[in-house]
Amino acid sequence: MINSQGEKDMRDKILEILMNNSNDFLSGEVISTQLGITRAAVWKHIKSLQGEGFEIESKSRLGYRLMAIPESLDQVTLREAIKTKVMGKNLEVHQTIDSTNNRARDLALEGADEGTLVISETQSMGRGRLGRDWISPKGKGIWMSLILKPDLPPDQAPRITAIVAVALRKALNKATGLDVGIKWPNDIIINAKKVCGILTEIQADIDRIHYLVVGIGINVNMLADDFPPEIASTATSLRIAMNAWLDRRWIIALVMEEIEDIYLKYTKNKDFRRLLDQYREYSVTLNKSVRVIGRDMNFEGFALDFDTDGSLLVKREDGSITKVLSGDVSVRGEDGYV
Amino acid sequence: MINSQGEKDMRDKILEILMNNSNDFLSGEVISTQLGITRAAVWKHIKSLQGEGFEIESKSRLGYRLMAIPESLDQVTLREAIKTKVMGKNLEVHQTIDSTNNRARDLALEGADEGTLVISETQSMGRGRLGRDWISPKGKGIWMSLILKPDLPPDQAPRITAIVAVALRKALNKATGLDVGIKWPNDIIINAKKVCGILTEIQADIDRIHYLVVGIGINVNMLADDFPPEIASTATSLRIAMNAWLDRRWIIALVMEEIEDIYLKYTKNKDFRRLLDQYREYSVTLNKSVRVIGRDMNFEGFALDFDTDGSLLVKREDGSITKVLSGDVSVRGEDGYV
Numbered sequence: 001m002i003n004s005q006g007e008k009d010m011r012d013k014i015l016e017i018l019m020n021n022s023n024d025f026l027s028g029e030v031i032s033t034q035l036g037i038t039r040a041a042v043w044k045h046i047k048s049l050q051g052e053g054f055e056i057e058s059k060s061r062l063g064y065r066l067m068a069i070p071e072s073l074d075q076v077t078l079r080e081a082i083k084t085k086v087m088g089k090n091l092e093v094h095q096t097i098d099s100t101n102n103r104a105r106d107l108a109l110e111g112a113d114e115g116t117l118v119i120s121e122t123q124s125m126g127r128g129r130l131g132r133d134w135i136s137p138k139g140k141g142i143w144m145s146l147i148l149k150p151d152l153p154p155d156q157a158p159r160i161t162a163i164v165a166v167a168l169r170k171a172l173n174k175a176t177g178l179d180v181g182i183k184w185p186n187d188i189i190i191n192a193k194k195v196c197g198i199l200t201e202i203q204a205d206i207d208r209i210h211y212l213v214v215g216i217g218i219n220v221n222m223l224a225d226d227f228p229p230e231i232a233s234t235a236t237s238l239r240i241a242m243n244a245w246l247d248r249r250w251i252i253a254l255v256m257e258e259i260e261d262i263y264l265k266y267t268k269n270k271d272f273r274r275l276l277d278q279y280r281e282y283s284v285t286l287n288k289s290v291r292v293i294g295r296d297m298n299f300e301g302f303a304l305d306f307d308t309d310g311s312l313l314v315k316r317e318d319g320s321i322t323k324v325l326s327g328d329v330s331v332r333g334e335d336g337y338v
Numbered sequence: 339m340i341n342s343q344g345e346k347d348m349r350d351k352i353l354e355i356l357m358n359n360s361n362d363f364l365s366g367e368v369i370s371t372q373l374g375i376t377r378a379a380v381w382k383h384i385k386s387l388q389g390e391g392f393e394i395e396s397k398s399r400l401g402y403r404l405m406a407i408p409e410s411l412d413q414v415t416l417r418e419a420i421k422t423k424v425m426g427k428n429l430e431v432h433q434t435i436d437s438t439n440n441r442a443r444d445l446a447l448e449g450a451d452e453g454t455l456v457i458s459e460t461q462s463m464g465r466g467r468l469g470r471d472w473i474s475p476k477g478k479g480i481w482m483s484l485i486l487k488p489d490l491p492p493d494q495a496p497r498i499t500a501i502v503a504v505a506l507r508k509a510l511n512k513a514t515g516l517d518v519g520i521k522w523p524n525d526i527i528i529n530a531k532k533v534c535g536i537l538t539e540i541q542a543d544i545d546r547i548h549y550l551v552v553g554i555g556i557n558v559n560m561l562a563d564d565f566p567p568e569i570a571s572t573a574t575s576l577r578i579a580m581n582a583w584l585d586r587r588w589i590i591a592l593v594m595e596e597i598e599d600i601y602l603k604y605t606k607n608k609d610f611r612r613l614l615d616q617y618r619e620y621s622v623t624l625n626k627s628v629r630v631i632g633r634d635m636n637f638e639g640f641a642l643d644f645d646t647d648g649s650l651l652v653k654r655e656d657g658s659i660t661k662v663l664s665g666d667v668s669v670r671g672e673d674g675y676v
Binding site: 105109129130131151153154155157158161185186199200201202203204205206207208210270295296325326327 | 443447467468469489491492493495496499523524537538539540541542543544545546548608633634663664665
């Protein structure tokens with residue numbers, strides 16, 4: 001059992017050394033000298049890592065060699081996988097947490113840097129949009145929250161959600177090769193089913209955003225019966241869509257790369273029109289008959305276009321155009337609205 | 339010296355009893371029986387209250403009678419003064435604090451009710467708009483933050499600031515009888531100088547506001563040399579404008595009444611047009627030549643109107659109309675822009 005923070009740090013250091021030398025055997029003596037601990041302590045940590053699922057070959061005289069890492073998310077292996085400069089560079093991995101958005105918010109209030117990423121294997125109180133629950137079964141998806149601090153007025157926050165939606169669409173398309181779409185405002189869709197959601201929470205005053213917490217939930221390795229009945233017909237996972245198991249570390253790394261690329265470009269050139277063109281290209285909502293259910297509205301219409309603030313422009317039967325900033329928009333398909 | 343929370347609670351209870359019986363003498367025995375403490379303990383608290391500035395007459399055989407309360411703000415006396423149902427009902431009074439907005443934000447995150455009010459006699463890190471400092475000299479002004487939880491989408495947050503601006507204008511007009519104006523977006527003005535500012539901070543997701551913290555700073559009893567040189571020419575206080583000292587408790591109560599009245603009406607009927615008419619009436623910005631200095635803009639124009647989202651519509655020399663959502667707007671007066 002490894003309990004204290006000091007012991008956890010030592011475990012991480014040993015794991016880092018093994019990862020950086022995985023072609024060779026490393027003797028317990030080299031490791032113990034490097035870290036200033038006894039060979040017995042090294043051995044204890046190796047046993048413990050093996051217990052976590054790390055395959056570590058151990059040969060007398062030669063020492064230790066890392067052969068394979070477990071699928072469970074881990075600060076050390078994830079840090080190794082993420083190649084970006086900003087996004088995900090500061091990383092916190094939890095086994096369980098109430099909500100990664102809550103934790104990221106607390107970190108932002110404490111002054112955490114832009115790009116700080118909080119990931120948990122499961123969430124006990126995961127939230128979706130409109131106060132809904134978000135199902136986060138242990139180890140089967142990516143439940144994470146990213147802190148962003150764009151120098152923007154608060155009315156432009158929806159643009160950041162659109163940027164993340166485009167980045168997620170690109171990353172999941174790269175990961176699967178499948179046709180991935182964006183359903184306004186921020187659902188990522190495969191085969192007309194939701195595979196990923198975004199919950200952006202902001203802290204701002206009238207003039208500027210203090211920080212954004214972008215919560216991202218990706219259904220990765222869930223099977224059909226992992227979904228509760230009420231969402232089983234509208235939700236899917238990458239595994240269901242691909243008929244294959246996917247490595248979450250790789251997907252997290254892809255997502256961080258795409259967000260970093262698009263977000264840094266946007267915050268530099270502030271050219272939202274180009275981004276909006278991409279958003280339009282990936283949209284499954286545009287040029288469709290839609291039903292809008294919002295705070296004070298419930299109507300059908302035709303999804304005409306997106307406005308530069310990220311809102312949806314819907315043409316109604318009487319020819320008038322309604323600007324939709326929030327709420328639910330269902331797209332009419334062959335079997336009704338989905 | 340009264341240090342522990344239990345002792346503070348007992349002090350508050352004794353003060354409440356004295357306030358509720360201020361026409362009569364109350365014997366130490368009655369008080370001690372009612373609170374289950376010794377007469378000596380009652381006497382110790384009376385001495386301590388006198389030390390705080392409460393004038394308490396003490397007659398042998400008759401007991402104690404409250405004659406006058408000090409000007410300093412106090413949870414018990416302030417609670418007595420505030421007659422509203424929601425606004426200021428939950429109340430926290432501090433002697434000193436970093437920022438009442440920070441404290442109110444923490445309370446909101448812990449689930450504090452709408453209407454919770456945080457007041458401090460001084461702030462060590464008071465904030466104004468656009469990252470500026472806010473001067474909060476001890477005991478000379480009202481430095482407070484109110485938690486609101488309107489069921490609104492985040493793009494309507496500026497409306498709440500407008501509501502508070504109208505309420506403050508009304509309250510300060512009642513308190514002084516003077517011509518009080520609103521300078522867009524949220525400065526309260528007397529004699530073309532700023533007497534009060536509002537700093538609204540929000541926490542929201544794309545669909546709804548979680549909470550707003552409305553920071554309100556009112557310069558009440560400051561004299562000209564209480565202002566630092568860099569704002570001396572643009573700031574004023576109620577005392578300077580009235581040439582009279584004002585009771586802060588009374589002004590806080592007036593402000594809470596006006597906010598409660600206008601805010602509850604608005605959140606019930608959602609009729610922002612009526613509110614906007616009042617805002618227009620009090621505006622010192624409208625129909626004036628203005629200079630706009632914003633994030634990416636710096637231009638002169640004519641302040642035409644307010645839009646329904648609370649933004650300012652400014653007509654430029656070339657006839658085009660620019661919508662201003664944030665930034666600084668100076669009004670051209672006889673001596674240049676102020």
